Amino acid sequence: MKHIELLNLLCRYRKLLDEAYKQKKLISVPKELVEIGLFNKVGGYYYLNEIYFTFVDTLLARADFSYIAEDFEKEVKKLIELKEEYKINKTSYVRDLIYKLLNKIYQGMKNRDKRLLGLVEKLENDEMSELEFLIKEARNILKDVEEIMYKNETIVGVFEGFKGFREFREFIKDIMIDVIHLNQNIDSYLKRLREFITQTEKKRRFNQKLYKIAHMIINEDNKIDNFLITKRFVFKQKIEFVPDSAYIEYDRVKKIVGKFTKLKKIKESRVKRDLKEVIALIDLKGLIKSVKGSEDLFKSIIEYVGKIDKELLNESVRVFVYILNHYDKKLIYTNKYNEFNIRVVKWKA
Amino acid sequence: MESVIFEILSKGVIISTNSNRFIKEATWLMEDDNFNSLNNTLNKIGLYLIGENGYFYLSKDLKSDEEDRFFNSHKQLILAIAQLKKVFVHLDKGHKIKKSEFIKRFEVKKDEKIIKALFDTDDLMEITDKLFNLLEKNFVIEGKNKKDEYLVLNSIRYYLDIVDAISEGEIDE
Numbered sequence: 001m002k003h004i005e006l007l008n009l010l011c012r013y014r015k016l017l018d019e020a021y022k023q024k025k026l027i028s029v030p031k032e033l034v035e036i037g038l039f040n041k042v043g044g045y046y047y048l049n050e051i052y053f054t055f056v057d058t059l060l061a062r063a064d065f066s067y068i069a070e071d072f073e074k075e076v077k078k079l080i081e082l083k084e085e086y087k088i089n090k091t092s093y094v095r096d097l098i099y100k101l102l103n104k105i106y107q108g109m110k111n112r113d114k115r116l117l118g119l120v121e122k123l124e125n126d127e128m129s130e131l132e133f134l135i136k137e138a139r140n141i142l143k144d145v146e147e148i149m150y151k152n153e154t155i156v157g158v159f160e161g162f163k164g165f166r167e168f169r170e171f172i173k174d175i176m177i178d179v180i181h182l183n184q185n186i187d188s189y190l191k192r193l194r195e196f197i198t199q200t201e202k203k204r205r206f207n208q209k210l211y212k213i214a215h216m217i218i219n220e221d222n223k224i225d226n227f228l229i230t231k232r233f234v235f236k237q238k239i240e241f242v243p244d245s246a247y248i249e250y251d252r253v254k255k256i257v258g259k260f261t262k263l264k265k266i267k268e269s270r271v272k273r274d275l276k277e278v279i280a281l282i283d284l285k286g287l288i289k290s291v292k293g294s295e296d297l298f299k300s301i302i303e304y305v306g307k308i309d310k311e312l313l314n315e316s317v318r319v320f321v322y323i324l325n326h327y328d329k330k331l332i333y334t335n336k337y338n339e340f341n342i343r344v345v346k347w348k349a
Numbered sequence: 350m351e352s353v354i355f356e357i358l359s360k361g362v363i364i365s366t367n368s369n370r371f372i373k374e375a376t377w378l379m380e381d382d383n384f385n386s387l388n389n390t391l392n393k394i395g396l397y398l399i400g401e402n403g404y405f406y407l408s409k410d411l412k413s414d415e416e417d418r419f420f421n422s423h424k425q426l427i428l429a430i431a432q433l434k435k436v437f438v439h440l441d442k443g444h445k446i447k448k449s450e451f452i453k454r455f456e457v458k459k460d461e462k463i464i465k466a467l468f469d470t471d472d473l474m475e476i477t478d479k480l481f482n483l484l485e486k487n488f489v490i491e492g493k494n495k496k497d498e499y500l501v502l503n504s505i506r507y508y509l510d511i512v513d514a515i516s517e518g519e520i521d522e
Contacts (some may be wrong), residue, residue: 128439130437203438203439206509207434210431210434213427213515214427214428214460215463217424224424318396320394321390321393324393325390337395342394342395344396346395
């Protein structure tokens with residue numbers, strides 16, 4: 001079979017190949033695909049040949065956890081042997097073999113780099129697997145990558161050694177730029193893997209803590225209550241305060257101003273109403289006169305505004321705040337709260 | 350907008366910046382000038398506008414009689430989040446989760462005690478609905494258009510940070 005015929009065959013069965021790539025095994029496949037060895041039958045199922053996965057996963061920069069990175073140990077050993085032989089006997093046959101091996105290792109390193117990147121990204125993006133499993137896998141990969149890093153130094157050394165031969169010098173120079181870049185990539189994968197392990201362990205510790213605390217809550221362990229009550233001040237603005245409707249007796253406020261807030265039309269007009277307009281409507285001078293000497297500014301404002309226009313009661317808080325902003329020096333802020341759960345502010349006598 | 354936001358926050362809502370429902374309010378609050386102006390205003394009446402980790406809420410110093418209510422509502426949510434995190438171990442803000450996936454994994458990941466403490470039922474569908482409703486009602490998750498999918502809001506960090514803040518020594522003693 002010619003190469004072009006193989007490509008046509010793959011193209012014709014692209015949907016089936018895609019299915020086999022995703023599902024890993026099929027019950028039946030066309031005979032011709034089995035004959036060329038693209039599928040192997042094992043235990044009643046047809047499996048895609050591993051070389052297909054290697055080919056596709058390399059090009060698509062993918063890897064699953066079964067991927068074992070190559071270290072090219074045998075190739076490097078052979079290369080060293082050939083180098084020694086070439087020193088003595090400079091035949092074109094040995095030279096071609098050296099070129100082939102140099103290329104094989106170099107291309108292999110590039111392919112490995114793509115798949116390692118795929119593997120690191122697969123780990124980082126995995127939001128389904130158990131944390132223990134991911135930590136274990138990441139540790140194994142880290143160990144492999146550390147070895148690769150170490151072995152890469154040997155490869156660089158062997159490659160450099162070929163610079164001594166005029167016929168290999170330019171080729172080595174060319175690939176060395178890439179090889180150094182690939183080594184930098186390996187270094188970055190190491191960092192990412194270490195970071196991933198640290199973060200995943202942290203996540204696991206946190207989850208364990210969360211489950212433990214959940215069970216302490218269920219068991220009504222007073223350590224949790226004690227913590228929340230006594231230690232909350234350490235975490236100012238976090239636990240000290242409450243994002244809860246408890247802060248304001250909302251229903252009670254509603255009893256007074258609520259019947260107006262319930263009407264949608266008024267709600268809308270309230271939103272759109274400009275503060276200046278509100279201040280103009282309530283007659284500021286009259287308000288100031290009315291609240292002078294007040295023991296509770298907010299309550300006095302409600303009382304005054306209610307007399308002017310009940311619809312404006314909705315604006316009481318804004319009016320209150322307006323007064324706080326503009327008459328600050330005339331006011332005394334107490335530590336008490338009124339029945340609306342709003343701080344009692346007095347007008348200086 | 351100030352009064353709209355005040356109205357929302359005063360009901361105990363935590364506005365997350367990744368919420369679709371409160372996108373306008375969150376955008377408004379993310380402007381420093383708006384945030385500072387509203388915060389200054391609220392400070393004067395003893396309230397605090399808090400903005401952190403991608404969410405906003407309104408707070409005040411607790412009165413002693415409010416403490417129980419405060420802690421109990423938080424405890425319930427911590428329990429609910431713990432069960433959700435048993436099923437989705439990676440769960441964090443911004444994640445998308447599916448009810449159907451929860452149902453699929455629940456039996457093996459079920460924490461009997463948590464479920465018993467939270468809900469009075471053994472029915473899987475009922476537990477799922479109640480758990481998701483509880484979290485949605487408290488603005489920890491938000492339903493997406495597709496009914497099955499939910500977005501985890503930034504506000505989940507508020508509760509997770511409470512857990513994080515409890516020192517290891519505190520629970521190991």
